[in-house]
Amino acid sequence: MAENIKDRTKKLAVDIIRFCEKFAKETKYFVIEKQIMRSATSVGANYRAACRARSKAEFIAKLGIVEEEADETLYWFEIILELKSEYEEEIRPLYKEMQEILAIIISSKKTARSRK
Numbered sequence: 001m002a003e004n005i006k007d008r009t010k011k012l013a014v015d016i017i018r019f020c021e022k023f024a025k026e027t028k029y030f031v032i033e034k035q036i037m038r039s040a041t042s043v044g045a046n047y048r049a050a051c052r053a054r055s056k057a058e059f060i061a062k063l064g065i066v067e068e069e070a071d072e073t074l075y076w077f078e079i080i081l082e083l084k085s086e087y088e089e090e091i092r093p094l095y096k097e098m099q100e101i102l103a104i105i106i107s108s109k110k111t112a113r114s115r116k
Contacts, residue, residue: 002051005047005101005104006044006047006048006051008097008101009043009044009047009101010044012040012043012044012094012097012098012101013040013041013043013044015094015097016036016037016040016041016073016094017037017040017041019087019090019091019094020033020036020037022090023080023087029083029084032076032079032080032083035072035076036073036076036077036080039069039070039072039073039076040069040073040098042065042069043066043069043070043073043098043101046062046065046066046069047062047063047066047105049062050062050063050065050066056112056115059112060109060112060113063105063108063109063112064109066105067102067105067106067109070098070101070102070105071102073098074095074098074099074102077091077094077095077098
């Protein structure tokens, strides 16, 4: 499962970067574009770090970072949609995939906490 999530988070990061390349190049969107690329790429990078954790506590902590970054990415998508609704068709599958990854991460954290 870990390899699957690694692949999914990397693919999603690349897809989001490609989306941002098309995003309006107006100055007012510059910060949003950079923030969503930062948070989206951070999801995969921090998941990989979690997979290399040296302890259960470190694993759970790193998954917490993944959770925060995934949720932040969803937030930035919501902001984009409020400002530029014409991106909805492109954002919908990216948003859905990030939601699914977020749900898996939350479930993984719960499972890790419950194991002794």
